[in-house]
Amino acid sequence: MLDTGPTTPNVPGAGTLLQLLRDGAPRTRSELAGVTGLARSTVTARIDALLASGLIGPAGEAASTGGRPPTTFAFQPSAKVALGADLGATHGRLAITDLVGTVLAATNADLDIAAGPQTCLDWIIDQGRQLLSDVGRTTQDLLGIGIGLPGPVEHSTGRAVNPPIMPGWDGFDVAEYVSTRFAGPVLVDNDVNIMALGEHFTQWPEADHLLFVKAATGIGCGIISENQVFRGAQGAAGDMGHIRVAGEDGPPCRCGNTGCLEAVASGAAIAGQLSEQGITAHGALDVVELARSGSVPALRLIRQAGRDIGEVLAAAVNLLNPSIIVIGGSLALAGDHLLAGVREVIYQRSLPLATQHLRIVQSRTGEPGGAIGAGVMVINHGLSPQRIDALVTNGVPRG
Amino acid sequence: MLDTGPTTPNVPGAGTLLQLLRDGAPRTRSELAGVTGLARSTVTARIDALLASGLIGPAGEAASTGGRPPTTFAFQPSAKVALGADLGATHGRLAITDLVGTVLAATNADLDIAAGPQTCLDWIIDQGRQLLSDVGRTTQDLLGIGIGLPGPVEHSTGRAVNPPIMPGWDGFDVAEYVSTRFAGPVLVDNDVNIMALGEHFTQWPEADHLLFVKAATGIGCGIISENQVFRGAQGAAGDMGHIRVAGEDGPPCRCGNTGCLEAVASGAAIAGQLSEQGITAHGALDVVELARSGSVPALRLIRQAGRDIGEVLAAAVNLLNPSIIVIGGSLALAGDHLLAGVREVIYQRSLPLATQHLRIVQSRTGEPGGAIGAGVMVINHGLSPQRIDALVTNGVPRG
Missing domain, CATH: 1.10.10.10 (Winged helix-like DNA-binding domain superfamily/Winged helix DNA-binding domain)
Structure with a gap:
């Protein structure tokens, strides 16, 4: 595709x-x-x-x-516009951007990813048409459509691959479904990669090496290296949620291993730890709400989650030597409580040469970041020299 | 430079x-x-x-x-030749290669890096002249000189930076010293990056994403991504020796932290553990020798070192999703004893998507790999489109 x-x-x-x-x-x-x-x-x-x-x-x-x-x-x-869509576990976000990533129109909705691909993609198609019309443009003006999904994606084919929280999506041809019913080209990637792309393009375009961490119900990471998403051999790069931090006697993880970062430091894990202490919390947003209202157990657990994330990021800093680490996702709404733990361990554990100019910051794009990033994915692809050469007459002089 | x-x-x-x-x-x-x-x-x-x-x-x-x-x-x-030099803690190796990395002549010597830059670089200059003459070429035929050093190097300036085992080298302008006395251009990098480059170029040119691990007195890693050394923001990428594997109560490391991979799984660490058991071993080569002669304590420690290296590589696999991991360095001469431990933990801990096509192999280039890789660094640089454009008349037609 x-x-x-x-x-x-x-x-x-x-x-x-x-x-x-x-x-x-x-x-x-x-x-x-x-x-x-x-x-x-x-x-x-x-x-x-x-x-x-x-x-x-x-x-x-x-x-x-x-x-x-x-x-x-x-x-x-x-000259053209991009449509970016960010589908999460329980939300959908859409944005129309121009070719430098400026948002021209946007919309959000509660949307259950488990409702399946047709329901979710039809929402993108219907709302996308509406947004286009709102800004006075047509599908002819669309450079393309970018879609972020909350699970592993085979970027080259635009399909979800064994997504754990997405029943009905495994192997579904997202790109084909949307392009035949709406417009194309359609690009698909996982939500963390597009959040990383959006944050880099709109906030830190000068950073050669950026790590974006999404700390929410789960924990993932998008790596931007020289303006591109670093994907690795199978497109699986950036999976930091299942790196071990807690030893073999650590808590079990949904991946089948024990002691994974996600099993100890995700929003879901912290909510579980609070529940064990008799404090009601159903997910990352509840945890953040408790922290904001001054709950000491919540604050302590968020600080410790920051340290655990920092332990894995310290390894990532030694391996990848990024110039900036951006912490986003709903857990990052806890702000400095999370970041303090992250910074504490990275500066303690990573090598001086790798941390001397390293910045560790909270996400600036926030909630719309995924949809913007999905648009940026379309822009980077659609305006690449190869695509433009294919699109327009090259005017090669006869030799 | x-x-x-x-x-x-x-x-x-x-x-x-x-x-x-x-x-x-x-x-x-x-x-x-x-x-x-x-x-x-x-x-x-x-x-x-x-x-x-x-x-x-x-x-x-x-x-x-x-x-x-x-x-x-x-x-x-x-058309041209490259001179590659690999300086280790106690050895120097030189190779003249053609422009596809074929070795035309090579030489080795015992050489103490602590003798300082002038002694070591004069050896490269003298022996390099000799090798050139042996193959019937002159400095006019040299595309350039590549030098690998056993410590952190600022690749962009060709200087060693705070090298722990290299007294007298800190900040020394290696490139300037060699280019004014012999020929240029001179490129400098750390030994692990050039070993990775040599292994990739000569053995696995089709691999998009390769990790090369040097397990010897210390432990380091070179990352090849799309035919290039992945350097990160300050050129410090690939430092896996100081990622923590053993918790806060782990053994102290020369970097000042505790529990670093190098402090538990390097040749020096294993030799120390053998000495504590009353078995004499002074470094990685002694450890390998003991293993080859059937010493059960040595074999057990090497297997465990493989597991510890595998623990850090499992994290690297999740983050970088390489298609191949090559294990080199003197400790890798223990062969499958080390690799079995590495494989055991990577396949246990990394995600199925990232390991389904992953190969974990022993280095094929072996001892001359560093010198060949230093030559490859020169070839990749000297034959890059930008360098060639600067070198030859471009023949742009008048418009």
Whole structure:
């Protein structure tokens, strides 16, 4: 499903020019010829193709160096829109963004992922049509649709793979279902990867290496390396919830092992520990609510969960040497109570060289972060040089 | 020191053509124009530039489709040579390779890294000159010199940074010293990264994600992701020796923490544990020797070291999802005794999705792997599109 176009490295097409212009700065044909090494005639042909696509537009005249002042061209962030969807265990969130990730319209709903793929995807299709109409656009204006799911996803085929909390979704062709009923292309990834992408693109675009931790009912991690999601060989990279922190006598985990991080430090685990103390808590949000109301047992357990997450992150810091760690998910709404424990252990356990410039911060995108990230996934894919080269005439001069 | 040339993405230069040709297959001008989208005239100009550099040569005629049969061109692996050096705590190894990593000549010596940079680097310079002469080449034929050091290295500047076992090396400008006295460019990295690079390039070039573990006096890890060393933000990625496996009451580590993997499972740690049992062992090689002679205490400790290494690798598998883990270093000479422990814990602790296609193997390059890898580092850098574009005339047609 994921058509990435020609695989030739460094194809010198219109996509390369668009890539340069995505920084927003207007440039003349001469400037583009100079920076790419392309012939002036080639640049002209490709600029014409990009103008026809609407992705760039004329942006006024540059200062003249004698003669007629040259025209500049700039990226047009409103040329297309992206639809991003974030499906959680019990919620759905949608956002329409422009091509730089600005939210133009958004909506949320209570939505049970266990209701199955057709119910959930139909909600995306219906509400997506409504949002498009609200912002005065049509499916013709859609660069694509991005969908985040709360479980393992085979990104290359757009299917969920053995998702534990998603009955009816295993192997379901999400991309095909949505693209035939609404519009395409449709990209699918797990919720943590898209949250990482959204946080990076909109908040920390300069960070080469970012780890995003979602601490909620479960615990997961998205790794951004050089502007891309780091997926590993089977797309399973970033699974930190099942790394052992508590030894063989630790509590049993739903994965079948014992002592996993998720079994001791997730929202579900803390709620269980509070219940054992006679304090009613059904999930991560209840835990956060208790902490906010000053419950000492809740505060202590959240601090300890931070330390346990920090223990695994200390290993991740030694292995991956990120420049920033972002803590998100509903448990992160407990703020510094969680982060204090995380910081305590990372700074104690990781190597000085790896922590000297490391930042550990709370998520800034918050709740809409997943939907924004799903849109960013579409933007990064749809505006990649390969896709743009496939989309527009390249205007290669005859040799 | 590390000049990577122009940073413009996707510059459509001669380097792009060379990159295509590095697979060894001969191609005609038309084929190269077709696959790159470059104009025929542009391809001709760049082919001429590459021919002048000697990096490609004519490779006979293709089948004619009517008229004069077209000439094909192919990569010339012997156009240049790379010198790779691997300095360990007590050894130096050197290899001259061609541009596909084939060893043309090699030499080894006992060399104490604590003798300081001038002594060690002078050995590289003297022996490097000798090896070059042995294979009938001159410094003019050198694509570059790669050096691996047994400690943290700032790859971008070619200096050692706070190396614990390398008195006199801290901040020493290795690249400058060697390039002014011998030839350049000189690239420097830590020994584990170059071992990973050499193992990947020569043995597992198809593996997208490879982890190389060096288990010797210390324990380190090199991460190869999509043909590149994964370095992280400060170049500190891959430090698995100081991830905690033994809890707060674990043995003290030279890093100042307790319970680090290196403090329980390195060759030095096992030798110490054997000594406590009254069995004389001074380091990793003694431990391996004892195991080979059937010492049950040595075999048990090596198996347990494998399990401890496996515990940290299980976390690395969940985070990075590699397709292959290669175990090297002198402790790996114990073979299956070490690997059995590694496999036992990884398959027990890591997620099924991440282990279903995972291979865990012993290093194939063995002792010369570091020197070969240092040569590969030079080849990858020297033949990168950016470097080639900077080196040869690009033949951009006037627009």
